[in-house]
Amino acid sequence: MSAAELLEWLAAWPVASAMRRSATFYLVVNATHILAIGLLVGAIVPLDLRLLGFFGNTSLEVLAPFLSRAAAVGLALAIVTGFCLFSVRPSAYVTNAAFLAKIGLLGIGAANAASVHMGGAWRAVARGGPVANSVRLSAGVSLIVWPSAVLAGRWIGFL
Template sequence: MSAAELLDWIAAWPLASAMRRSAILYLVVNAAHILAIALLIGAIVPLDLRLLGFFGNTSLEGLGPFLSRAAAVGLGLAIVTGFCLFSVRPAAYAANAAFLAKIGLLGVGAANAMTVHLGGAWRAAVNGGPVSWRLRVSAAVSLTVWPAALLAGRWIGFL
């Protein structure tokens, strides 16, 4: 299947057709996407700041796993709702530089998060150990990548 055929198949998806016909359905999915992004960013920023040494009096043992799971839920919901929004005009989005930048940044952010959670430094930190320099670097990357993805997402409508 070629890329053009795949994009046509996505555009023909029943939910995509329904969203093109219903402004209310599109509005609800768009609002859900914004809420999912808010959950992701709202959880990841304080977690990253804590890993970088801010809020040192706040327990990473209690805060870390909760914020990490909240960010993961936000990311999952953002991906699902984002795909729904993409399906309305997939060919146009696939040709949009800001959309492509956003997808690339999402990939970097997700890979960074997976690397953190698969490493022993995360488990050690949330079990009361010190925050390693690797976790601090990952937090700095995260604090750069996720807001950049948010900005790229807002930029989509201007290109």
């Protein structure tokens, strides 16, 4: 199957067709996407700031597991709803520079988060141990990448 055929198949997907036919369904999926992004960024920014040394009197042992799970739920929900939104006009999105930037940033953000969580330094942080420099660096990258992905997402409609 070629890329063009895949995009056509995706545009014909029943969920995409239903979203094109129902403004209400599209609105609900779009609103859910926005809420998922809010959950993701709303959880990750305070965690990143804490990892960078702000709010030092706040326990990472309590915050880190909760906020990282909340961010993961937000990311998962944003991916599912984003895929549904993409399916409405896939051919238009794959040529949109802002969309491509957003997807690239999402990949970087997810890879950054995965690398932190797979390392032993994160387990130490989650147990209340010291924050390793590698974790601080990842928190800094995260603070740049996730808001940039949100900005790229907002930019999509302007191109």
